[in-house]
Amino acid sequence: MKKRISVFILTWVLALTCAFPALQAGAQMPKTAPPYLVGPWLSSDQAFFDGWLGKLVREAESSKEPLLPVIEEFKNIIEEDPQLYMLFHQMFEQVPHNKFFSKDPTGKPNIQNYRQMLAVMNRILTTAPEFNQTGLVGFPINAILDWPMGTPAGTTAFLNDKVNRRLKKILNHWAIFLSSPASRYVLSDDPEKGWFGRDAKKAMPDFVNDFVCNPALPYHGFSSWDDFFTRTFREGRRPVASPDDDAVIANACESAPYRIAANVKISDRFWIKAQPYSLSHMMAMDPQAGIFAGGTVYQAFLSALSYHRWHSPVSGKIVKTRLIDGSYYAETLSEGFDPAGPNESQGYITHVASRALIFIEADNPDIGLMAVLFVGMAEVSTNEITVRVGQHVKKGDQLGMFHFGGSTHCLIFRPQVQLKFDLHGQTPGLHSANIPVRARIATLVK
Numbered sequence: 272m273k274k275r276i277s278v279f280i281l282t283w284v285l286a287l288t289c290a291f292p293a294l295q296a297g298a299q300m301p302k303t304a305p306p307y308l309v310g311p312w313l314s315s316d317q318a319f320f321d322g323w324l325g326k327l328v329r330e331a332e333s334s335k336e337p338l339l340p341v342i343e344e345f346k347n348i349i350e351e352d353p354q355l356y357m358l359f360h361q362m363f364e365q366v367p368h369n370k371f372f373s374k375d376p377t378g379k380p381n382i383q384n385y386r387q388m389l390a391v392m393n394r395i396l397t398t399a400p401e402f403n404q405t406g407l408v409g410f411p412i413n414a415i416l417d418w419p420m421g422t423p424a425g426t427t428a429f430l431n432d433k434v435n436r437r438l439k440k441i442l443n444h445w446a447i448f449l450s451s452p453a454s455r456y457v458l459s460d461d462p463e464k465g466w467f468g469r470d471a472k473k474a475m476p477d478f479v480n481d482f483v484c485n486p487a488l489p490y491h492g493f494s495s496w497d498d499f500f501t502r503t504f505r506e507g508r509r510p511v512a513s514p515d516d517d518a519v520i521a522n523a524c525e526s527a528p529y530r531i532a533a534n535v536k537i538s539d540r541f542w543i544k545a546q547p548y549s550l551s552h553m554m555a556m557d558p559q560a561g562i563f564a565g566g567t568v569y570q571a572f573l574s575a576l577s578y579h580r581w582h583s584p585v586s587g588k589i590v591k592t593r594l595i596d597g598s599y600y601a602e603t604l605s606e607g608f609d610p611a612g613p614n615e616s617q618g619y620i621t622h623v624a625s626r627a628l629i630f631i632e633a634d635n636p637d638i639g640l641m642a643v644l645f646v647g648m649a650e651v652s653t654n655e656i657t658v659r660v661g662q663h664v665k666k667g668d669q670l671g672m673f674h675f676g677g678s679t680h681c682l683i684f685r686p687q688v689q690l691k692f693d694l695h696g697q698t699p700g701l702h703s704a705n706i707p708v709r710a711r712i713a714t715l716v717k
Contacts, residue, residue: 324414328382331390341444342393345437349385355431359385361424382415391415396445399454399496401464402471430623435597439625446497446653446674454496466499467491481508501579501672504708509578511667512711517635520585520690520715521666523643524680525578525708526571528699529617531692535683537564552622553644553681555595559630562640565686569713572617572679574705580672581645582709583664584682587633590640592656597625597647617679621646627654629670637715642683645671667709682712689716 338346349359363384382388392412419425428434448454459465467486472478482502485492493499513519532548537560539549548568554560573579627645645654653674658664684690690713697703706712 324382327391327394328387331387331394334394336393338389338393339396339444341437341441342389342396345392345441346386346389348433348437352433355428355434358424358428358431362419362422362428365422365424366418382419388415388419392441396441397448399449399457401457402466402468402474403464439596442653449500449674450495450497452495455490455493455499457496458490458493458499481505497674501674503580504578509707509709511665511709514666517586517633517638517666518715518717519666519711520638520682520713521582521709522571522706522712523581523584523670523682523708524571524573524645525705526573526680527703527705528694528697529570529572529679529703530568530699531570532568534565534686535563535568537561549622550683553683554628554642555593557591557593557628559591559640559642563642563683563685567684567686567688567690569682569684569692570617570621570679571706573673577705578708579674579678580708581643581670581680583631583666583668583670584643584712585631585633585635585638585641586666587631587635587638587664589658589660589662589664590630590632591628591660592630592658593628594654594656595626595628597623621679621681625654627656627671629656629658631664635715637717638688639685641685641688642681643670644681644683645673646679646681647673690714691716 349355363382382391392415395412416425416429420429457464457466460468462469465471467478478484479486479491481504483505484502490499493502509525512521535548535550537550538552539547550560550563550566551557621644625647629643629645630640631643632640647654654671655674656671658668658670664670692713693711694703695706695710697706
């Protein structure tokens with residue numbers, strides 16, 4: 272496994288990488304499909320999704336495979352805790368049975384109860400995501416729980432500490448497989464399912480030129496699925512914006528703008544419809560949080576085919592780093608049912624999901640102390656910090672990475688810092704497209 276892998280929010284995110292570039296750019300989905308955006312994490316084709324999930328349920332039930340120890344542990348805490356036992360029954364009962372809820376050919380929901388959920392989870396732990404041009408089911412666990420997690424019972428259950436501790440163990444177990452040579456079977460030239468096949472090449476036409484790899488070697492030289500997922504750009508493919516100008520702030524991730532918020536409060540009702548930022552909760556009550564009260568937050572999301580390493584937006588000294596435990600499948604009830612949850616809860620999850628927090632004292636005194644928050648979404652919660660306290664970084668240097676999936680991140684500035692953002696002609700929101708990592712994202716206004 273990669274050093275210091277902190278597998279948070281469902282490391283199953285891998286498969287995300289199969290989304291169409293057109294979808295990343297905000298193309299309209301077919302009217303017959305739910306509006307899977309921001310990734311998309313789940314398949315854009317409802318028929319494909321139904322078939323995929325139905326097949327997985329049938330395979331899990333027919334195989335009669337014993338539950339792995341980590342899944343058995345999860346089953347035990349559900350059945351031994353009366354509150355969790357009630358909640359894991361209620362979350363499936365509370366799912367609305369409409370045309371968007373995945374059903375088998377008999378019209379029954381594909382996942383009908385927590386025992387089926389566990390059986391399907393058990394099967395997923397020895398598989399790696401295959402490519403599919405519909406968007407695949409990028410978060411297999413997220414796909415299983417997409418509707419139950421949006422119910423009142425699901426909202427409560429997936430904020431429970433005992434549940435999240437077991438989910439973390441499950442994700443760590445899967446991470447071992449995804450970091451092993453056994454996970455490379457999907458790095459094939461199969462025309463439809465392989466990551467170097469016909470359909471994948473159409474979705475990622477510049478892959479060989481963009482990323483460090485060797486097409487002459489088996490699996491293009493990648494040692495595991497995670498090695499492929501955390502691939503690096505070739506030298507010169509993502510130049511640093513104005514490397515000698517400390518007033519220019521670089522994009523920390525290959526990501527699309529989601530929101531810019533000014534005059535952010537130290538404490539706010541982050542669970543309501545508007546999902547305002549609450550700095551003390553985003554930073555897990557860090558004593559430095561108060562410095563940023565009244566300041567600015569810029570949030571952006573990583574889509575399915577995004578590059579998943581993090582880079583410093585400024586030159587400066589690393590003052591503090593934190594890995595913060597959090598939830599895996601929580602979304603806010605105020606958004607209602609989200610067909611691709613937690614897409615519409617991205618502000619909310621910056622307060623409750625697993626995340627990495629890095630404080631940087633910028634060389635430019637007009638910027639001073641700033642913070643960067645990297646947040647796992649659903650299966651995408653394996654955060655690895657690769658810098659140390661006291662280290663000096665140059666703008667564009669690597670800070671860390673997400674393993675196994677895409678996610679969201681925030682740049683947080685003090686109220687004294689006045690910025691002019693450069694969103695490359697876009698309006699923040701779920702339909703925006705990726706801005707290259709290390710490109711200009713803002714300029715200091717003196």
